[in-house]
Amino acid sequence: MATPSTIRGQLVWKLSGVDWAMNVLHWTSGFSGSLLADDVSAMAAEISGLFTSTTLKNHYSPSVLLDRLEVRDIRTDGNEILSAPINLQGTGTANTLPAQTCLVTTIRTTLASRRGRGRIYWPAMSVVAVGVNGQATTGAVTAAGAFTEGLFSVAAGTFGPVILSVLSRTDNVARSVVTQSTNSVFDVQTRRRDLSIT
Numbered sequence: 636m637a638t639p640s641t642i643r644g645q646l647v648w649k650l651s652g653v654d655w656a657m658n659v660l661h662w663t664s665g666f667s668g669s670l671l672a673d674d675v676s677a678m679a680a681e682i683s684g685l686f687t688s689t690t691l692k693n694h695y696s697p698s699v700l701l702d703r704l705e706v707r708d709i710r711t712d713g714n715e716i717l718s719a720p721i722n723l724q725g726t727g728t729a730n731t732l733p734a735q736t737c738l739v740t741t742i743r744t745t746l747a748s749r750r751g752r753g754r755i756y757w758p759a760m761s762v763v764a765v766g767v768n769g770q771a772t773t774g775a776v777t778a779a780g781a782f783t784e785g786l787f788s789v790a791a792g793t794f795g796p797v798i799l800s801v802l803s804r805t806d807n808v809a810r811s812v813v814t815q816s817t818n819s820v821f822d823v824q825t826r827r828r829d830l831s832i833t
Contacts, residue, residue: 695725
């Protein structure tokens with residue numbers, strides 16, 4: 636089903652060279668023209684910069700790679716997926732946590748109901764992200780939050796800035812994200828291990 640003003644993005648992560656996790660995100664734009672491969676490349680470049688500048692990559696082991704951004708224009712049906720490389724590995728100095736261990740960021744819009752909020756499950760970080768109390772360190776929580784806030788508005792080349800949104804399939808409306816909060820308690824995904832964890 637087409638959704639007005641909305642594009643669907645996927646951050647694809649690799650673990651030891653294999654596609655491992657995916658964060659599905661939605662952005663909105665008032666631009667009426669076509670989404671082009673160069674626009675997706677511009678988005679990937681900005682997200683790459685955020686992964687470094689927010690220090691999020693310091694909380695992932697070198698075996699984890701933020702591999703690529705895939706985007707589909709869902710303003711109309713039948714558009715192809717456009718992909719651009721990010722290709723940044725973690726720089727943490729320890730092993731990866733168990734594969735289904737995630738930090739969770741909650742994103743909220745101005746609508747105070749389930750249709751107005753969403754969650755982002757960040758794939759398993761390095762052991763360095765675990766504090767002495769078994770929860771995520773302040774640094775890991777801050778980095779995940781800052782990375783999310785950087786995604787609130789992303790430059791998309793000639794497509795212009797795109798705004799992170801929560802898409803509700805109940806009413807097929809994407810609403811702009813205004814706040815985020817990241818919990819220091821690690822969550823465990825309960826999906827089957829042979830499926831994508833995020």
